[in-house]
Amino acid sequence: MEYLWWQEAVLYQIYPRSYMDSNGDGIGDLAGIISKLDYLAYTLEVDAIWLSPFYPSPMADFGYDVADYTDVDPMFGTLSDFDALVKGAHERDIKVIIDWVPNHSSSQHPWFIESRSSRDNPKRDWYVWKDPAPDGSPPNNWISVFRGPAWTFDEITGQYYLHSYLSEQPDLNWRNPETRQTMLETLRFWMRRGVDGFRLDACHKAMKDPLYRSNPVLNTPRPGYKNLGEYDSLIHIHDQGHPDIHDLFREVRSVLDEFSSTRPRFSVGEIHLEGEEWASYYGNGDELHMPYNFGLLMGDWSAAWVRSVVDTQERLLPPGAWPNFVLGNHDEVRFTTRLGEKRARLATLMLLTLRGTPTLYYGDELGMLQADIPPEEQQDPWGRRQPGLGRDGCRTPMQWNAEEHGGFTSGRPWLKTLDADGSRNVAAQLSDPDSFLNLTRHLIRLRKGSVALRRGSYQPIEGLPEAVFAYQRLHPDETRRVYLNFGAEPVRIATEGEVVAAIDRDIRVEDGELVLGGLGGAVLS
Ligand code: NOJ
Ligand code: CA
Numbered sequence: 001m002e003y004l005w006w007q008e009a010v011l012y013q014i015y016p017r018s019y020m021d022s023n024g025d026g027i028g029d030l031a032g033i034i035s036k037l038d039y040l041a042y043t044l045e046v047d048a049i050w051l052s053p054f055y056p057s058p059m060a061d062f063g064y065d066v067a068d069y070t071d072v073d074p075m076f077g078t079l080s081d082f083d084a085l086v087k088g089a090h091e092r093d094i095k096v097i098i099d100w101v102p103n104h105s106s107s108q109h110p111w112f113i114e115s116r117s118s119r120d121n122p123k124r125d126w127y128v129w130k131d132p133a134p135d136g137s138p139p140n141n142w143i144s145v146f147r148g149p150a151w152t153f154d155e156i157t158g159q160y161y162l163h164s165y166l167s168e169q170p171d172l173n174w175r176n177p178e179t180r181q182t183m184l185e186t187l188r189f190w191m192r193r194g195v196d197g198f199r200l201d202a203c204h205k206a207m208k209d210p211l212y213r214s215n216p217v218l219n220t221p222r223p224g225y226k227n228l229g230e231y232d233s234l235i236h237i238h239d240q241g242h243p244d245i246h247d248l249f250r251e252v253r254s255v256l257d258e259f260s261s262t263r264p265r266f267s268v269g270e271i272h273l274e275g276e277e278w279a280s281y282y283g284n285g286d287e288l289h290m291p292y293n294f295g296l297l298m299g300d301w302s303a304a305w306v307r308s309v310v311d312t313q314e315r316l317l318p319p320g321a322w323p324n325f326v327l328g329n330h331d332e333v334r335f336t337t338r339l340g341e342k343r344a345r346l347a348t349l350m351l352l353t354l355r356g357t358p359t360l361y362y363g364d365e366l367g368m369l370q371a372d373i374p375p376e377e378q379q380d381p382w383g384r385r386q387p388g389l390g391r392d393g394c395r396t397p398m399q400w401n402a403e404e405h406g407g408f409t410s411g412r413p414w415l416k417t418l419d420a421d422g423s424r425n426v427a428a429q430l431s432d433p434d435s436f437l438n439l440t441r442h443l444i445r446l447r448k449g450s451v452a453l454r455r456g457s458y459q460p461i462e463g464l465p466e467a468v469f470a471y472q473r474l475h476p477d478e479t480r481r482v483y484l485n486f487g488a489e490p491v492r493i494a495t496e497g498e499v500v501a502a503i504d505r506d507i508r509v510e511d512g513e514l515v516l517g518g519l520g521g522a523v524l525s
Contacts (some may be wrong), residue, residue: 005095006197006266006289007322008454009047010352010444011359012040015330016076017062018169018397023411028397030054030077033159034085038265039426041092044365045444048095050199050268050470054082055101058108060168061381063200064099064397066107069186071356078193079193086194089134095196097266102183104169112138112170119157127170128162130192130212141214142239142281143231147385150239164205164239167379174206174248179331184255191522192258197266200252200288205273207245209238225272225298229386241273246280248507249287268292268324268359279316290324290357297332301339303469307460310354310471314458323356328364337438345439345486349521352443353474353482353501355458367431373394373417373421379415394409401427439503444472446501446523452478465491468516481524488518497524 022031033051040046063073072082080275089096105112110233114123130139138151138160144167151160152167163170167293174177175221187198217236222232249269256265266331271281271291281291295309313323325327327335336344344367351358360417373383383390399420400407406420407427419426429435456473464470465486473480478499485491495512499507502522507515514522 002034004264004266004453006048006264006357009095009357010045010447011050011097011268011357012046013052013329013359013361015052015362017052017414018395018408020398020400021413024409024411025075025221026143026409026411026413027074027075030072030081030085034081035089037088037092037094040089041094043426043430044441045448046094046360047448048097048196050359051099051344053099053101055202058106058168060106060166062379064101064447065104065108065166065169066101067106067108067110069100069105069183070189073485083193090194094360096116096194097197097199097268098190099192099193099201100187100198101201102172102174103164103202103322104142104171107168107170109300115170116154116156116161119159126173126177126333127227128173128208129157129159129160131159140212141217143234145231146382148228155395162208164202171205175210175244180248180251184251185207185247187252187255188258191256191265195265196263197256197268197289200267201271202272203249203269203288204245205240206271207242208240208242209246215237215239225294226389228389230498241277246283246287249281250283251285253283253288276316279318279321282318284318284380285320285494290325292323292359293324293356294326296325296327296351300345303467303484303487306350306486307469310458310469311460313356321355322358325351325356326359326361327351327352328361328394329359330361331391332394334365334368334370336367340471341367341436342503343486343510345436345485346519346521347472348436348440349443349501349503349523350469350482350484352440352447353480353523354471354472355456361394365437365440366424366426368399368424369418370394373415373418375383380452382383399425401425434505443501450478451475452480456480464493468490468493479525482521483514483516484521485516485519490515490517490520493525499523500525 017028020036021028024032054072055066056068056071056073057063057065088094106126110288111123111126114121115127138149142150144150146165163169215238218233259265267288269288269291281288299305373392379391380386380388380392395414396415397408397417402421405413406417429437452473452475456475457474461470468485470483496512499522507522
């Protein structure tokens with residue numbers, strides 16, 4: 001079997017606003033990222049970066065409201081900065097993946113401005129416009145993920161338009177062939193500029209019921225992986241994931257394939273679905289290369305639960321499909337805060353030794369914590385609408401050193417920096433052999449140097465104490481075994497072999513026994 005770069009890669013997500021500010025305006029930018037390429041390539045040794053949106057945008061949803069799909073917002077730099085970033089990354093053997101937001105544009109996108117201008121405008125059908133219900137209310141009961149009706153009435157033409165998120169993010173109509181071709185062309189634009197792949201935002205939302213029927217209502221709201229309030233009172237069968245979506249992803253895949261003769265291009269979808277439905281986005285190897293697996297974001301971190309997440313993915317994968325795991329991203333509470341420091345180290349050890357492509361979110365290599373941003377300082381539109389769901393806390397500036405604002409900016413950062421003057425910054429952790437950063441670096445290097453960890457099969461190890469989740473990674477040339485104690489009590493495991501990585505330096509195999517303290521974990525040869 002031939003392995004493609006993204007199957008063997010460690011991916012790293014950068015939120016450009018918060019990574020590194022090069023010009024003192026308090027907002028991270030592309031030049032800032034360029035200045036950190038050496039860190040990424042030679043300190044952390046990741047293989048690919050995914051950049052959250054840097055497109056021109058009114059920033060109603062911090063860039064996930066795109067006003068031009070083929071440019072860079074001046075706040076982040078220029079297209080030549082982008083070219084320099086790609087060049088610099090490629091010179092260091094780092095692939096570049098960018099966010100692509102197919103479901104919606106900004107309401108300030110010229111397409112939408114035209115579309116809303118009159119009912120017979122040629123771009124009218126590029127978005128979803130519907131007449132009011134007879135009583136003037138919205139056309140159906142769909143609710144925005146960010147709360148409130150998914151429809152906004154537009155006085156200019158007397159119709160409602162659809163927005164699965166903010167009213168500043170009108171949904172594109174992917175059933176219109178012209179919209180479709182124009183959007184697909186934007187993929188080509190970036191691949192011509194050297195981009196290696198795309199992270200597809202909210203892409204299960206792109207195709208809805210063509211009849212725009214109301215969703216069934218639940219009498220008892222059933223929260224999904226997080227409690228979204230009124231959104232959870234509907235069963236989302238009509239406002240997302242219509243079967244026609246698979247045609248769309250086959251088309252996306254073929255556009256990527258047009259460029260894959262020079263090197264394979266890659267797609268990873270943000271798909272908030274579960275089970276067989278989630279797995280269907282792999283298609284028959286002809287849709288997304290991977291739909292993100294968010295399984296590890298939603299449980300109690302008992303050994304049995306963790307194992308079930310891993311085993312479930314193995315069971316669901318269609319033939320030839322490649323697994324993946326994430327512990328966090330720009331929408332989730334920082335996992336070191338969710339799990340606590342020690343369990344977060346254990347989770348990192350697991351993430352980087354499981355079968356499947358791991359994605360790290362910037363700062364997670366330091367065990368960066370969630371910031372507590374008071375309601376009056378919330379910048380995130382979601383947090384302002386639904387207290388408790390704000391995402392600012394996981395988007396604070398990267399902590400580079402103990403200087404003011406963590407070395408992120410010489411100006412005033414757009415969000416406050418957390419604990420940069422303590423131990424959670426790159427400089428401090430580099431000089432501490434036991435730091436989170438050095439653990440992460442060691443594990444990345446271990447994975448890169450181990451054919452078993454990169455390519456080996458996954459086989460759970462049975463017959464261990466209940467609190468332990470353990471697995472083998474088997475490859476004809478090498479075997480690695482991973483033992484993770486998710487309990488608080490120490491465990492003793494009869495085994496041979498040598499510890500090649502562990503979350504504590506004193507973990508070793510002695511007299512045929514591996515002793516793991518509470519929340520201890522080790523990789524054995
Ligand atoms: C998912 C993105 O990850 C999130 O940040 C964004 O707000 C929504 N999609 C809408 O684009
Ligand atoms: Ca800046």
